[in-house]
Amino acid sequence: MTPMIWLGLVAVLLLAEAMTVGLTTIWFAGGALVAAIASFFQVNLVIQVLLFLVISLVLLIFTRPWAIRFMNSNREKTxxxxxxxxxxxxxxxxxxxxxxxxxxxxxxxxxxxxxxxxxxxxxxxxxxxxxxxxxxxxxxxxxxxxx
CATH class of the missing domain: 2.40.50.140 (Nucleic acid-binding proteins)
Structure with missing residues (x-):
């Protein structure tokens, strides 16, 4: 895949995140960005897809709970x-x-x-x-x- 396809996917995922604010698709945007960089260096497509999946899941699993806590820490209970x-x-x-x-x-x-x-x-x-x-x-x- 060309870097432009991956970057297009990054844009779509960021747009989806902006519309939902669910802190879900942003992590996949990070994975797509890493895959775009790999594509720029002409890394094999299988490796690009693996990078996309692994980076996305690692970001989702390890940073999402922290981000949610951080975002909700200033929320005043009503x-x-x-x-x-x-x-x-x-x-x-x-x-x-x-x-x-x-x-x-x-x-x-x-x-x-x-x-x-x-x-x-x-x-x-x-x-x-x-x-x-x-x-x-x-x-x-x-x-x-x-x-």
């Missing part, structure tokens, strides 16, 4: 996302099997469930919110801190 990690006071015994449980967070009453169905939490206990599912808070017991 609405219900900001509740994760906060404390809640149990107002009604939490029992997933009986479908009971209420808690108060920031002055508002929420339906609450535990992570595990067999776990219950008594009224008055303080729990930590681990996630939000629809209009229910999923909580876990706080671990006792040893002084």
């Amino acid at each position: 609405n219900v996302d900001s509740l994760i990690g906060e404390s809640a006071v149990i107002l009604e015994k939490v029992d997933n099997l009986k479908e009971t449980g209420k808690a108060q967070v920031r002055g508002m009453e929420w339906t609450v469930r535990t992570e595990k169905d067999e776990e219950t939490v008594e009224k008055g206990e303080v729990v930590t919110i681990v996630k939000v599912q629809g209009v229910k808070l999923i909580v876990k017991r706080r671990k006792e801190e040893i002084l």
Whole structure:
């Protein structure tokens, strides 16, 4: 393949990345760029394709998680996302099997469930919110801190 074909693929992949911002196709653009350089030096087509695949997968596997963490580090949690990690006071015994449980967070009453169905939490206990599912808070017991 000529370098122009690989560079055209780089352009298409970068355009797709710009439209989706999913941090997926950009890594393949990197692989295509390396293949374009190899093509410029008239490396065998099989080697070009192997370089494209290997470089793309290495970039995807090893740099994507870091890039996602970096991009999301400055993201301010809003609405219900900001509740994760906060404390809640149990107002009604939490029992997933009986479908009971209420808690108060920031002055508002929420339906609450535990992570595990067999776990219950008594009224008055303080729990930590681990996630939000629809209009229910999923909580876990706080671990006792040893002084």
